[in-house]
Amino acid sequence: MPREMPDPPNAEEVLRASEARLHEAQAVGRMGDWELDRDSGAMSWSPQLFRLFERPSAQGTPDLNEALGYYSLESVELTRAAFWEAIDTGARQELEQTVHLPSGAERFHATTIVPVKNHRGRVYKLYGTTQDITERKLAEQELRRKTFEIEDLYQNAPCGYYSLDADGMIIRINDTLLRWLGHERDEIVGRRRAFELFCPASRALFGQVFRTFKKTGLLRNMDIELLRRDGSSLPVLLSSTAIFDAQGSFVASRTVLSDNSDRKQLELERAAHATRLAELSRHMVDVQENERRKFAAELHDHTSPNLAALQLTLTNLARALPAPVLAELEPLLDDAKGLLLDTITGIRDVCTNLRPATLDxxxxxxxxxxxxxxxxxxxxxxxxxxxxxxxxxxxxxxxxxxxxxxxxxxxxxxxxxxxxxxxxxxxxxxxxxxxxxxxxxxxxxxxxxxxxxxxxxxxxxxxxxxxxxxxxxxxxxxxxxxxxxxxxxxxxxxxxxxxxxxxxxxxxxxxxxxxxxx
Missing domain, CATH: 3.30.565.10 (Histidine kinase-like ATPase, C-terminal domain)
Structure with a gap:
């Protein structure tokens, strides 16, 4: 038995299905459509447009003036001008607007206005779409903010930046480095090679280093001097990395320069301090040696005659004693002589340690x-x-x-x-x-x-x-x-x-x- 074929959908069902798909697409794209009759001023809104403006459908569709009440003052003037431009010229208009919703939220819309003409060429109707572009606008604002921050960081960082092409020509330079050098941007970019920014003593060195840098792609803490416009020099530390293309050819450099003036000044001060410290140390040693020499001389001069006299006295005493007394006291005299000799030796050692006379x-x-x-x-x-x-x-x-x-x-x-x-x-x-x-x-x-x-x-x-x-x-x-x-x-x-x-x-x-x- 042959299968029965379903009845084809009628035109009304097809229309309803099409409208449903349109509403779904508008909901997904956060977009609504509208129409405006030029002569009566009456408007029609799609359901999605009511949701975009947080307007209850029970309030009905607003006229143009009421609809404009949702926009910021600047957007109101912009929208009125776009509507009249479309009516007067018959040209399609596109604009972006700022919307203040009843909830207090601020949103951003993109509106397209399409004029419709009658057989005489007169615009009698406008229709178009309005889409919520808030997420895109916020993303653009964030992108602009970050771009501004990055550009501000590049231009006004506490260090200099520049980029060179393969010929050493300056293709980009930041404001900080321009201020250091006292030049204007149009005097430098595309007009000067990097070596021209350096003092004569540094130019040959930079030329050698740059040739090697284009092969290795890396340069760290090169100590070099810039030449200011007024002829003075500025010591800097230069570090750079290279940009290569897919074939490994040098494209440009990314170079940072740090003001090295303070470190150079500190090095000079430290060297001067070290020199002064060395001078003071040598002077201290000289003073110490002189004091040692003086003390050793005084010790020798004050003790040697007395010790020599004491040694002579002991010898004379031993000779003057009667033999029986000498025999009895000789051990004591020998001890005294030994102590005396040990004292003389000790004083001589002390004097030698203090300052040997032989050295002088x-x-x-x-x-x-x-x-x-x-x-x-x-x-x-x-x-x-x-x-x-x-x-x-x-x-x-x-x-x-x-x-x-x-x-x-x-x-x-x-x-x-x-x-x-x-x-x-x-x-x-x-x-x-x-x-x-x-x-x-x-x-x-x-x-x-x-x-x-x-x-x-x-x-x-x-x-x-x-x-x-x-x-x-x-x-x-x-x-x-x-x-x-x-x-x-x-x-x-x-x-x-x-x-x-x-x-x-x-x-x-x-x-x-x-x-x-x-």
Whole structure:
């Protein structure tokens, strides 16, 4: 039995379905349509338009004047002008409006006005659409705000920015850098290459760096000087990254420049302060050495005659005593003589530690020899002095410095090294004065200095500070079971030293040094 075909929908059903789809589309697009009769002023609204304006359908469709009451004052004038323009010219109009809804919300609409003409060409009706574009407008406002913030940040950041093309031409520059340089934008962009912004001394360097930068694409903290319009210089730190195309070819640079004036000024002040501190330190050392010299001289001058007289008195007393009394008192006299000799030796050691007279009268090498001899007698540690390649005369302050470092090094060796031998090597060559003191003791790990259970290393700190205050360098090398060596170096070209022949020494002194004994 053949199947029965359903009856085709009638025209009314088709129309209702079409209207339903239109209403659904308008609801989704937040859009409504309207019509306006030119002569009567009557309007018709679609249901979606009522919802856009928060107008109850029971209030009916408003006329044009009432509809305009929803708009801001500026939008009212704009809308009236658009309606009359459409009527007068017959041209389609599009505009955006600000709407104040009954709920107090502010919304944004986009309205399209389409004029309809009769057979005589007269516009007798207007129709169109109105769409809620609030989300789009808010997004545009946010985009403009962020764009303004980004542009403001670029133009007025506390650092300079510019971009270069592959030829080094400036294609973009911010206001901050223009203010620093004192130029106008139209004087720079597309007219100047970057190297023209730099001081003559920096231009060649920039040219070399830029060629490398176009290959590597990265430049960090280049210290360079800009040239202001008034001819003054501005020190900056320059950092840059590159933009490459898909083929890896250089397109442009992104460069930031930081004002380096404060840091440069601080560096100058710090250098001046360091120089002043070094001068004060050297002066302090000189004052200390003078005080040591004065105290040692006073100690010697006040005690030596009395001690010598006391020694002579004891000798004369022993001779004057009768033999039986001398035999009885001789042990006491021997003890007194021993104490006296020990006192004389002790005062001599104190004077040597304070300021050896040999250092002032004979110079560094004999003073080190004398001190090393006393050190060996006191500790049993042999000291070998090598001055084969030492050929210059040193200022007194430098001699004092080297002697004090030697003194401190030997004291450290006696306290901690458990060494049997110490070697002192002094030479000048290739513009450098070097003194090295090395022992064959137990050594230590320098990284453990200052840790709990280890010696604090104050002697090493003292030696390092003495050397650096005088403009030299101090090096320490040590490891367990291999001994310890310190090396002090000075630049002979620094102005502190004078190249002069070494003073002649006595034959005994030359023999002592050549045999490696002190």
């Amino acid at each position: 009268y004979a110079g560094l090498i004999p003073a080190v020899q004398d001190y090393a001899q006393q050190f060996r007698q006191r500790t049993g540690i042999a000291v070998h002095l090598d001055t084969t390649h030492f050929t210059m005369h040193l200022p007194s302050n430098v001699q004092s410095l080297l002697f004090r470092i030697t003194q401190e090094a030997l004291t450290n060796c006696a306290k901690h090294a458990r060494a049997k031998n110490v070697r002192i090597h002094l030479e000048n060559s290739d513009g450098l004065l070097c003194m090295e003191i090395a022992d064959d003791g137990i050594g230590f790990d320098p990284h453990h200095l200052g840790e709990s259970g280890t010696t604090p290393g104050l002697g090493l700190i003292t030696m390092k500070e003495r050397a650096e205050f005088a403009g030299g360098t101090f090096e320490l090398n040590s490891s367990p079971e291999t001994g310890t060596a310190i090396r002090v170096s000075f630049d002979l070209q620094a102005g502190e030293f004078r190249r002069q022949p070494r003073p002649a020494r006595s034959q005994a002194a030359e023999h002592s040094m050549s045999t490696g004994r002190a």
